[in-house]
Amino acid sequence: MIRQLLDLYWIRPALAPVSCRQTRLTPRGSNLKLNVCKPLACVLTLLTGISFSHAQPPVDSDSRAIQTKVVKIYGAGGMKQLEAYQSGFLVSPEGHVATVWSYVLDVEPIVVLDDGRRFEAKIIGIQPALELAVLKIDASDLPYLEVPKNLTASWGDPVLAVSNLFGIAAGDEPASVMQGMIAGISNLDARRGTFKTAYNGRVLLLDLIANNPGAAGGAVVDATGQLVGMLGKELRDSGTGVWLNYALPIDALRVAIGDVIAGRTTTVPKESNPILKRDQSHNLTTLGMVLVPNVLESTPAFVDAVMKDSPASKAGLQEDDLILLLDGQRIADQQVLTDLLRRVDRRDAISITVQRGSEILPLRLRP
Amino acid sequence: MTAKYWFPIAARRSLLALWLLAVLPSGLVSVSAAEPTGVEPDPIVQAAETRRIEAINRAMPSAVSVFIPGGGGGGSGVLISPEGYALTNFHVTSPAGTFMRCGLSDGRVYDAVLVGLDPVGDLAMIKLLGRDDFPYAELADSRKARAGDWCMVIGNPFLLATNLQPTVTWGILSGVGRYQYPAGTLLEYADCLQTDASVNPGNSGGPIYNDEGKLLGVVGRCSFEKRGRVNVGVGYAISINQAKNFLGYLRSGRVVDHATLGATVSTDPDGGVVVSNILESSDAYRRGMRYNSEILEIDGRPVSTANEVQNIMGTLPADWRVNVAFREDGKTVRAPVRLMSVHRQDELIEKMGSALPPPPPVPDEPPKDDPKDDKAPADIPEGKAPNGDLPGQETAAKSKKKRSIPEAASKLIEERRGFANYHFNRLEQQRFLTQLLKPFGDEKSQFNRWQLSGKTATGEDCTLLVRDDEFAMEVGQFVFEATNKNELFEAIDRNLIAGVLPALDAWRTMLRVGPKSFGETYYKGTIPLAGERPLRDCTVGIYGEMEVRWLMHPETGVLECIEVMADSDTDPAELWVTWNGDQVSSLELRYGTEPVLQLSVQQWNRGGAAE
Numbered sequence: 001m002i003r004q005l006l007d008l009y010w011i012r013p014a015l016a017p018v019s020c021r022q023t024r025l026t027p028r029g030s031n032l033k034l035n036v037c038k039p040l041a042c043v044l045t046l047l048t049g050i051s052f053s054h055a056q057p058p059v060d061s062d063s064r065a066i067q068t069k070v071v072k073i074y075g076a077g078g079m080k081q082l083e084a085y086q087s088g089f090l091v092s093p094e095g096h097v098a099t100v101w102s103y104v105l106d107v108e109p110i111v112v113l114d115d116g117r118r119f120e121a122k123i124i125g126i127q128p129a130l131e132l133a134v135l136k137i138d139a140s141d142l143p144y145l146e147v148p149k150n151l152t153a154s155w156g157d158p159v160l161a162v163s164n165l166f167g168i169a170a171g172d173e174p175a176s177v178m179q180g181m182i183a184g185i186s187n188l189d190a191r192r193g194t195f196k197t198a199y200n201g202r203v204l205l206l207d208l209i210a211n212n213p214g215a216a217g218g219a220v221v222d223a224t225g226q227l228v229g230m231l232g233k234e235l236r237d238s239g240t241g242v243w244l245n246y247a248l249p250i251d252a253l254r255v256a257i258g259d260v261i262a263g264r265t266t267t268v269p270k271e272s273n274p275i276l277k278r279d280q281s282h283n284l285t286t287l288g289m290v291l292v293p294n295v296l297e298s299t300p301a302f303v304d305a306v307m308k309d310s311p312a313s314k315a316g317l318q319e320d321d322l323i324l325l326l327d328g329q330r331i332a333d334q335q336v337l338t339d340l341l342r343r344v345d346r347r348d349a350i351s352i353t354v355q356r357g358s359e360i361l362p363l364r365l366r367p
Numbered sequence: 368m369t370a371k372y373w374f375p376i377a378a379r380r381s382l383l384a385l386w387l388l389a390v391l392p393s394g395l396v397s398v399s400a401a402e403p404t405g406v407e408p409d410p411i412v413q414a415a416e417t418r419r420i421e422a423i424n425r426a427m428p429s430a431v432s433v434f435i436p437g438g439g440g441g442g443s444g445v446l447i448s449p450e451g452y453a454l455t456n457f458h459v460t461s462p463a464g465t466f467m468r469c470g471l472s473d474g475r476v477y478d479a480v481l482v483g484l485d486p487v488g489d490l491a492m493i494k495l496l497g498r499d500d501f502p503y504a505e506l507a508d509s510r511k512a513r514a515g516d517w518c519m520v521i522g523n524p525f526l527l528a529t530n531l532q533p534t535v536t537w538g539i540l541s542g543v544g545r546y547q548y549p550a551g552t553l554l555e556y557a558d559c560l561q562t563d564a565s566v567n568p569g570n571s572g573g574p575i576y577n578d579e580g581k582l583l584g585v586v587g588r589c590s591f592e593k594r595g596r597v598n599v600g601v602g603y604a605i606s607i608n609q610a611k612n613f614l615g616y617l618r619s620g621r622v623v624d625h626a627t628l629g630a631t632v633s634t635d636p637d638g639g640v641v642v643s644n645i646l647e648s649s650d651a652y653r654r655g656m657r658y659n660s661e662i663l664e665i666d667g668r669p670v671s672t673a674n675e676v677q678n679i680m681g682t683l684p685a686d687w688r689v690n691v692a693f694r695e696d697g698k699t700v701r702a703p704v705r706l707m708s709v710h711r712q713d714e715l716i717e718k719m720g721s722a723l724p725p726p727p728p729v730p731d732e733p734p735k736d737d738p739k740d741d742k743a744p745a746d747i748p749e750g751k752a753p754n755g756d757l758p759g760q761e762t763a764a765k766s767k768k769k770r771s772i773p774e775a776a777s778k779l780i781e782e783r784r785g786f787a788n789y790h791f792n793r794l795e796q797q798r799f800l801t802q803l804l805k806p807f808g809d810e811k812s813q814f815n816r817w818q819l820s821g822k823t824a825t826g827e828d829c830t831l832l833v834r835d836d837e838f839a840m841e842v843g844q845f846v847f848e849a850t851n852k853n854e855l856f857e858a859i860d861r862n863l864i865a866g867v868l869p870a871l872d873a874w875r876t877m878l879r880v881g882p883k884s885f886g887e888t889y890y891k892g893t894i895p896l897a898g899e900r901p902l903r904d905c906t907v908g909i910y911g912e913m914e915v916r917w918l919m920h921p922e923t924g925v926l927e928c929i930e931v932m933a934d935s936d937t938d939p940a941e942l943w944v945t946w947n948g949d950q951v952s953s954l955e956l957r958y959g960t961e962p963v964l965q966l967s968v969q970q971w972n973r974g975g976a977a978e
Contacts, residue, residue, distance in 0.1 A: 063515030063539075081593055116672075166590040166601060168545060168561060171634075171674060176541040177514045178563040178600055208563065209600030212590070243594060 062225050063160060067174040068143045070219055071097055072112040072164045073121075073135070075104035087163040087175065087218040087231065088135065090144035095119070095137040096261050098147075098253065099217035100233050101126050102133075106332075107298070111137050116172025123332075125260035126267050128324050128353060129360040131199045131233060132253055134260040145219055145227045147258060151251040153204070153228040155182045161210040161247070163218025163231055175218070180208025182228075185249070195235040195244060196358040203246040204229045211235070211245050220247040267330035273343040282341040282350065287365055288312040291334050298333040303354075311365040318356065325353035418578075423519065423535055425580030428502035430533045430573060431455070431495070432470040432523035433479075435463040443522030443533070443573025444469060444493060445582060446503040451477070451495035452618070454610055455572030456587045457484055458554065460491040465780045465788055466772045469495050470531035471502070478776045483617030484787040486719045487625040487709060488682075489554045489587050490610060491572070491787070492617035496775055504574060507581035509543075509606040512560060516540045520564045520586055520602065522573025533573075538564030546678050547588060547603055552709055553718055555625070557681020559603045560584050566602025575604040582607050609682035615893025615902055616684050620791030623892065624685035624715050626706035632662060634673045639663075642693075648936045650705035653959060656693050663699070664692035666898075685709065686891070690898035702960055703898030712785055795890030796882040799906040802924035803878060803917065806949040807973075814879035816974030817871065821953075824965040831966075833872035834974070840865055842964070852911030859913065859933035859940045864964040866940030867956045870929040873915040874942075877908060886910055894918070896927060897941075897960075903927060 069090045077084035088099030088111065097111055111121040119137035126133045153159070161178045169175050184205040188195055204220065211234050218231040229247030236243050259265040275281070284291065288310020292302045301323040306313045323331050327350055331337045344350055349366040408416075431444035431453050442459030446452070453469070460467065465481040482492040495501060512518075520536045527534055542561040549555030562575060566586050575584045584604035591599060616623040629649025635641045642660045645652050656662075662670055665679045666689040683689060685708030692701040710718065772780070783789035807813060816834035823829050827843040838849040847865040849855055855872075858865035882888035886909040893902035896918055903918040916930040925946055932939040943955040951971065956964040 064513070067514065168542060168590070168601070171672060173544065173674070174514060174542060176561060176601070177539060178541055179539050180563075209598070212599055212601065213593070 063162070063177040064174070065143075065225060066145075066160060066162045066219060066221055067177065068114045069145050070114065070162045070164070070175040072167075072169060072175070073097070073099055073104060073109050073217065074112070075109035076106040077104055081213075083167065083213045085164065085167045085214050086216045087165070087214060089162075089217070089219040089227075089230070090142050091134075091147050091257055092144055092261050093140060093142050095139040095142055096124075096144075096257075097121065097135040097137065098230060098257050099133050099135060100230065101128055101131050102216060102233055105133055105135075106300070109135065111135060112171065113139075113142070114172070114174055122268070123330065124266050124268050125256070126324070126330050127253075127256040128355060129198055130201075130248065130253060130256055131197065132230075132248070132256055134257060145221070147250060147254050148226055149251075149254065151228060151249045152226070153182055153222050153249075155184045155205075157182050157228075158223055159204075159206065159208075159220050159228060161206065161208060161215070161218055161220050161231060163210070163212075163215040165210075165212040165215035165218070167214045178208050178210055180206055180210070183207040188246075194237050194239055196238070197233065197235055198355065198358055198360040199232065199248065201252050202249055203232065204249050206245040206247060209245055210247070211243065265328065267325060267328060269329040269336055269340055270343075275342045276345060278342075280346060282344045282346045282348075282367075283338065284341070286311070286346050286367065287341075287350075289317060291337075294334045296333075298335070301331050301334050301337045311367055315363040315365045316361075317352075317354065317363055317365070321354040321356050321361075323352055323354050324360070325351075327351055419537075422576070422578055422580035423521075426504065426519065426521055426574070426576040426582075427472050427533065427535070429504035429582070430472065430521040432526075432528040432531060432533055433459055433463075433493075433572060434468045434470065434476075434526070436466065436468055439463065441467075441523060441526050442569055442571040443586070445572075445574035445585065446471075446495065446501050447506065447582070447614075448503050449501050450499055451479075451497075451501045452482065453479070453493050453495055454585050454617075455491050455493055456585065457486050457489045457491045458587070459572040460484070460493060465782070466776055467493065469493070470528060472531060472533055473502075474531050476531070478773055480776050480779045480790075481788050482791050483620055484622045484719070485613050485617060485625075486553045486622065486715065487549070487555055488605060488609060488613060489556070490585065490605060490613055490617065492614075494779070494791075496779070504576070504582035505580075506607050506611065507577050507579075507583050509560065509583050509608045512540055512543050512577065512583055512606075514540050514542050517578040518560075518562055518564055518575055518583060519578075520562065520566055520570060520573065520575050520604075522570040522586065524565070524567035524569040526569045536565035538562050541601070544678060545603060546674060546681070551718065554588075555681050556588055556603050556605060558606055558609060558678040559588075560606055562586075562602050562604065563600045564602065565598040565600075567598050568596055570602070585610060606682070612682060612687075613684055613892075615904070616891070618791060619795055619890045619892045620786050620788045620793075621889070621892070622712075622715060622719065622785060622787050624708040624710050624712070626680060626683040626685045626687055627709050628676075628680060628691075628704070629707045630656060632673050632676050634671075635661070638671070640670055640673050640676055646707075649707060650688075650938075651691065653938060654691070654702040654704055655695055655700050656691075656704075657695055660693045660695040662691065662693045664690070664701075666690060680706075684892070684894070687894050688898050689895060703895075716785060792890050795904075796888060796906065799890060799904065799917070799919070800877075800881055802904075802919055803874075803926060805924065806946070807878060811879060813973035814875050816972075817875050818972040818974065819871070819954075819966075819968055819970065821966045821969040829964075829966050831867060831871060833868055833875055835876075838865075838868040838872060840868060852913070856912050856933045859931055860937055862938065862940075862958045862963070864956060866931065866958070867942055867954065867964060867966075869910065869913060869931045870915070870940055870942035870956075871954075873908065873910045873913075873931065874917075874926075874929055876910070877915075877917070882906075882908065891916070893921065 071088045073086050073088045086104045088097040091098045105123055109121050111119045121135040121137045124136045158181045162175050164175045182204050188200055188203050210231050215231050216233045220229040222228050227250050229249050231247050288307035289303050289312040290305040292304045303321045306317050326340050352363050354361050429446040433444050434441040439462055444453045444455035460481055467479050468476055469479045470476050477495040477497050479493045479495045482494050484491050518540050521533050524534050540560055541563050545559045545561045547556035566589050570586050573586050574582050575586050577583050584606045586604045588603040590601040628651055630642045630645035630651050632640050633643045639661045642658055668679055670676050688703045688705045691704040779790050781790040819831040821829055829842040832839040836850050840847045855869040877885050888908040891905040891907045894905045896903045901921050906917045908915045914932045918928040919926050926944055929942040930939045938958040941957040945953045951968050953967045955962050
């Protein structure tokens with residue numbers, strides 16, 4: 001009976017997301033038709049790198065102010081229910097964007113601001129254990145959300161979640177605003193294995209259905225418009241099938257975000273280090289690992305095999321580990337890894353961060 | 368614990384203000400937890416709560432729970448007039464056909480019949496029967512709605528309202544001016560509202576109100592994706608401003624279509640929205656729009672992106688004429704532009720039949736029964752549904768067994784191809800004729816032969832004569848005589864001043880024979896007059912090979928303009944009528960935006976004799 005009732009209500013499957021691929025392959029400003037080809041409408045605005053004033057008069061309300069600080073992020077994905085978009089928010093006037101570290105960032109992402117301006121962004125900091133990434137776009141004087149020192153919010157507090165869930169907004173269309181409250185603050189790690197996430201600290205549990213496709217990276221603010229958290233990736237209880245609505249509390253992210261903004265840390269590969277001679281530098285063989293075949297333009301650094309008694313095996317590296325960081329530098333793909341190893345003296349130990357399943361592990365490989 | 372307990376959701380625009388309210392009482396928390404009854408609520412909170420309750424009480428009576436007889440399903444709706452006219456979704460009425468039953472929060476169930484359908488905009492109009500004092504919603508201006516505004520959805524989710532008490536869900540607008548793609552060309556949600564108030568299956572067609580209880584729109588759609596068909600915090604509503612554009616069309620009992628400009632546009636990387644392709648047969652082209660023209664404004668709304676153009680066009684009915692401003696060759700042109708329809712009429716009816724899982728409400732074959740007969744004319748053709756796997760259909764099909772429609776309702780149902788319910792068009796045609804006759808009276812003989820004389824703007828004498836098979840005019844040196852309508856067609860096609868004759872004669876003929884004998888005649892709905900509001904009542908009649916449109920003022924019923932279209936590629940002749948009381952004081956003929964003949968009427972002989 002219920003199934004039957006549900007079917008009374010007409011719905012359609014979600015639309016193909018505006019994938020990064022589409023966005024990037026289409027030349028800027030090419031004359032795309034609209035009336036005949038309505039689905040292109042969103043792409044069209046994405047393509048324009050121009051700022052337009054919105055037709056509607058500005059609204060003097062809190063939600064509008066937050067919307068201007070939330071950005072749309074487009075990257076990899078676009079198949080098998082992996083949306084090629086997510087959300088983020090500006091954390092500095094110079095264009096630092098906080099967002100979640102996800103497959104969407106497997107390519108250099110595109111950031112579209114509330115005013116419709118479109119930027120190619122650089123991933124300048126990732127913190128896999130926090131599922132956090134900080135992007136940088138080349139802009140200034142942007143409205144941004146201050147990252148507060150402490151989490152002042154507690155459960156029962158009303159909040160707004162602002163994100164581009166379902167990719168509803170495109171171009172200069174404002175992000176979606178939802179309201180609700182913090183239902184609880186709790187550790188996720190107590191339920192490890194239930195939720196597949198690398199993050200195992202405290203989370204803000206929300207009583208609003210915030211964590212939808214594309215919402216990850218959205219801003220959660222309190223009654224005064226102060227940032228209290230960042231919407232996390234979609235998590236589903238593997239036992240009950242229930243989707244979790246949560247945000248990463250801002251105090252957990254603050255140091256990581258602050259360090260990147262201040263320039264104290266970055267995961268951008270340091271290409272200033274000199275390239276050493278082949279027989280002096282590290283390489284995959286000296287460390288004792290074999291990666292999966294490098295067949296893609298950008299093949300992730302997945303470990304295919306580990307040599308016995310090698311530095312890699314002593315450190316506990318395993319098959320199927322994904323290498324994310326090398327000495328704090330982001331390993332975007334195998335090319336980056338081999339290049340960076342050329343810059344490390346083979347007598348030196350190296351630190352890597354790997355992802356094993358949903359765990360993030362630091363490993364130290366000693367020669 | 369108890370910030371929760373105290374959390375107020377108030378009728379306030381500013382979330383900030385509201386939240387401060389929410390935070391304030393947290394000091395009371397422990398007290399209230401211990402002694403919930405002994406605490407005086409914060410007066411601000413109480414006032415906010417009172418306002419909210421008032422808004423709900425104001426809104427609730429106009430919410431309709433729609434049930435399809437025989438357990439075929441249902442949805443929601445909202446009353447918009449005391450006579451019982453109500454809005455719902457096309458996809459709600461679609462499985463019902465022409466008859467349904469509707470519950471109101473007063474606990475009563477009313478019979479309802481289908482009035483009009485807008486499959487592209489997913490709107491339907493129905494009429495509840497049995498009262499002339501139905502509670503109805505006050506319409507808001509949805510253009511003023513903003514993200515962050517409080518709102519509520521009232522309806523019949525999961526068809527829970529078996530006790531006829533609708534469900535209220537409260538939330539905010541998450542976004543305005545949203546666009547949700549059509550399925551093919553139907554069910555397009557343009558310039559729509561997005562809300563986080565719970566919207567579930569069964570809420571379809573129901574109202575979304577603002578925090579004052581005024582109607583903001585009609586809920587009809589959600590984003591669900593992988594989470595199953597329940598609310599995930601994203602519901603969409605057709606804006607009430609879009610619905611306002613279509614109210615007249617829907618009242619006509621027709622299946623109505625949406626508009627297209629006849630041009631495609633793209634957002635220019637250097638800013639602005641430009642024409643990327645344009646049909647030479649379009650009215651936009653005739654008004655001077657060309658490839659690369661920059662479009663500045665449509666129907667009074669500035670546009671700067673292709674998305675905005677699509678958002679506005681999606682809310683406009685076919686064949687409307689709206690003001691468009693564009694820049695072409697350095698010059699800014701502002702002109703009323705006639706919009707085209709997205710579909711051909713047959714195409715729309717066909718698509719309507721195949722677009723949705725439930726079968727279409729209008730069977731393809733002409734009505735077999737006498738419409739007055741009270742046999743069920745609305746039977747759903749069995750096994751016609753394309754997707755047999757939907758459990759909803761089983762019951763719909765089972766319920767097919769001769770369900771009888773009460774006579775009071777079946778009297779108001781008349782099926783005809785191209786119409787949702789021809790009965791309502793017939794009513795409007797009668798109203799049209801009454802209004803058209805009003806200045807003249809009922810004496811038919813005065814419509815046998817019309818002879819007008821007067822002076823043009825340049826002072827030349829002018830006489831016009833129309834009667835069956837004789838059409839003549841003389842203005843200064845210009846003499847025109849015709850004996851058949853093909854010649855009149857020619858005159859319009861060539862934009863001659865003789866285009867005044869077919870307009871005048873169509874007027875005369877309609878007065879003489881009425882809509883039944885005039886040729887195919889139907890009430891179209893309400894449209895702007897040369898781009899201007901208020902919307903005028905428009906009735907269409909086929910006159911020879913020409914299509915005639917009478918445009919009348921919505922309140923006074925006064926005839927203001929007669930348009931005669933010859934070829935769709937050329938400007939129609941427009942005869943503008945100026946009245947002095949019941950007398951026509953002047954006539955003006957226009958093609959496009961140019962007046963070609965102005966005539967102050969001195970004498971109007973309405974011949975008594977047929978000869």
